[in-house]
Amino acid sequence: MKYTPGKIEKKWQKFWSLKKVYHSKNFSKKPKKYILVEFPYPSGAGLHTGHLRSYVAADVTSRFLRAQGNEVMFPLGWDAFGLPAENYAIKMGVQPEVSTKQNIKNFKKQINSLGLSFDWSREVNTTDPNYYKWTQWIFLQFFKKGLAYEAESLINWCPKDKTGLANEEVVDGKCERCGTVVEKKEMRQWYLRITKYAQKLIDGLQSLDWPEAVKLQQENWIGRSEGAEIEFPVVNPRVKKFIILHGRASTPDNNFYPWLKKELEKRGFKVEVPQMPGIPEPDDEEQANYVQSNYDLDEGTVIVGHSMGGVVALRLLERGIKVHGVVLVATPATGKFLDGKPRHSVTKAVQKGFDYGKIKKQSDYFRVISDSTDSVVPHEDGKILADNLGAYCKIVAANSPHFNGEKEPLLLDELLPNIKVFTTRPETIFGATYVVLAPESPYVQSRMKKSDNKNEIEQYVEDTKKKNEIIRLATDKEKTGVELKGLKVINPATKEEIPVWIADYVLPQYGTGAIMAVPSHDLRDEQFAKKYQLPIRMVVNEKGKLQNSGEFSGLDFEVAKKKITEKFGNSKVTYKLRDWVFSRQRYWGEPIPLIHCPDCGTVPVPEKELPVKLPKVKKYEPTGTGESPLAAIDSWVNVKCPKCGSSAKRETNTMPQWAGSSWYFLRYADPKNKKQFANLKSLKYWLPIDIYFGGMEHTTLHLLYSRFWNQFLFDQGLVPMSEPYKRRQPHGIILGEDGEKMSKSRGNVANPDAIIKQYGADTLRMFELFLGPHEQTISWNEKGVVGVYRFLQRSWYLVSDNVSSKNKDSEKVLFEIARVIKRVEEAVREMKFNTAVSSFMEFINAVSGESISKETLKKFAITLAPFAPHIAEEFWKMLSGKGSVTTQPWPTFDPKKLESQISSYVIQVNGKFRGNLAIARGSSEEDVKEEASKIETVRNAIGALKVKKIVFVPERLINFVV
């Protein structure tokens, strides 16, 4: 009988499917194992050898664990949303829905042709509305907890894919998918606040059984660094005095006034807080009179007017008083109040109006600060004032509504402009000889116009915008920058006035977007300082002791770091991780379930209306304008606000491909649930995942994102564990035969179908494992396939030649079968599948020609089944075993059979191999020594020399030292 894989494999695949042998039960009494492989996106190209790496390994593991008596869940599904699927549909000129369905069908066929033991009863598909309903639902939980937010900012934009990208999707300044150089684009985008979980994501790694390399890579990506934030006050010699005008019913002793006075005085300014007349219902003119006649206001004065005090400040200027600056804090402009209570004096004062034309000329600058949480004065009033005064209006969240807190630190920032820097080396502050701002820094924007070299700065900022990420981030590039002339800051340690520069080597999104430059102890600062001839001062010597550092000189740098941080700043931890850009301007993704209402703002779609289904459209190509194709579908976009019922519009951006894959492993536990994404009881039974097989390339993408989602869901009490993946098993990349990455354009993509056709799935499976260690990168080389095929063929003859015999096992066979079971068991546990295959081959080589029993052949079939399940089933049938080989318990072996009665000793002289000795097990050192000494080669090696010492390792080795 010949081995014909083509015939037997189809048959058994059908059998497994019909008998549902791989379906796993919830709440079985057996111990559970959850084995997971990364679910594929069903591309048009079909399954490739890269997929096989983890699928086959995970399949072997699953089958092995089943045989060992576990309830094993080994599911698969489809990650079918996203750019590749959409691009493929565009290319084929069909709807993504259609091509996706087709591709899934094809994939499934290929997967089944490999005999993989997936539990198809748990299949999920991210594009199925019953699935993405829950993706949307989870998104809304993020939204409700303030972890999904909308912001306008510079993001990475891929001009080819015509969509925004997350930071993780940009590799070397290029789009991770298509390799196009990304651009920076100012866009409104949805973000997930993954940065809030930065620390948790680092901490969680500790307890996981993951390869160190993977943990490290995630840790580096999150990029925690400890340092300090230090403020460098801006020099403004013209300001001598502050006068704080309190609000309508206040006194100088309440609100933030005493605190602010103290803070300003600490910095050497004169501060006055007049006790205004006429409270609680004052007259603005009367108060202005009082201030005018009792206090000196001049061009060195800054007036801080809080609420009604702001109105008085404007009145003073209207009268012709000149001051240096005016800061209006929560100052009313319309006379309307949010709480509806009347404040007649204020309304009366405001409604008289102001002569803004005149007022504007009386102060060098105006600044308006409103509180977004104000419960009295609408913050829109601030905008009105700012417009009229031509000033910059800042809307912030005050410590206490209407700035009624005892401390309002944001005010201090406004009154005393300073540049806040982040540094990991605060101990070098005495060497900070200049400060550098990122060109994108908002401070540069507001300061630029006043600068002495305005044009030069504007030009530099413009130039920076035009540079793409690659050029900007090239480290070998010569540093460039311009000085912000007319601006100086004070080094808080040395009290020196130092210059402020703008340079693109400082990045806007890290730290505070500003640095203190210490050219003596930072290479980049040094390059910059040398080019622009800025001073360089050594402050730490080679032995790590401070010098030229005032009272800190002589201290060890570690000690100084602590002390200096305490004295001049605050310790601060920053992360490189950035918030996750979560919207895409493409069609084929989950619609973001939000509605924009002109009155109510952004309103979530009510839960019972989920899923927000992706509408069917004719044109789904990207628009390129930064808007999703969905925006063009009026009938879908226009809806009623769920809160107030007025006309509103749907959010038209879709989610990135990473959304559906961020929680799919939870759905497998309870895939058909209509009321929840999965019930807690099922999750408790199955999770966490025992082994997660997948690629290294997902370490800082899917693996990080899904841990974040899971941790969030855990915090909401929706999942039972904070970490989903107990053990991670990455695999090496399979390169093409030419040693290059497999790609269609190179034409080096290996097609598994051809091998299956020629040699069968069992050969392909075992060959794939035999190629090399699972974690290692390997080149696909089909030459070796034949070796595995020969092995299966020899196994076939071994079994078929012995089925009808009544042989007994020879001693050798008993030893070999025990050995192979043991070795395979160990190999699977340690994921050394290549050596498992070797063990099988050695077994076949060793027992050919031996007398072998049916019992032993059955054991062999069960052991082989995880690797080559089809042929193993056939063996099982031939050997008249009952049922399926896949449901047989793992064979046991007698460990005593492994201990031969004869020990083979290695004989060494001076550590060099000189011969072997076969001697009865348990022989004494004396006996071994005597027998060994008789061997000629050993005698020759010892010769006339004297044996000084004998090293004896029982049952293994004897070494004569001469």
Next chain:
RNA sequence: GCCGGUGUGGCGGAACUGGCAUACGCGCACGACUCAAAAUCGUGUGAGGUUACCCUCAUGUGGGUUCAACUCCCACCACCGGCACCA
């Protein structure tokens, strides 16, 4: 630059806890079967010296520890992967 990893025959690779380096497979050579070929089976296959037996040298390089090192320690080299003007 920083952080990981890997270096073993012609090739893919194995070697437990320091104990016969090169298992297993490919390839190659020779032989058997055959009219012949393929397939299959058998034998051999690290390098050099020696026609035998045997000796010497070999696990990226140089050193060290040890009776004994692919394995442990130190220094260096090469390649692969990740991060990277991250203050």
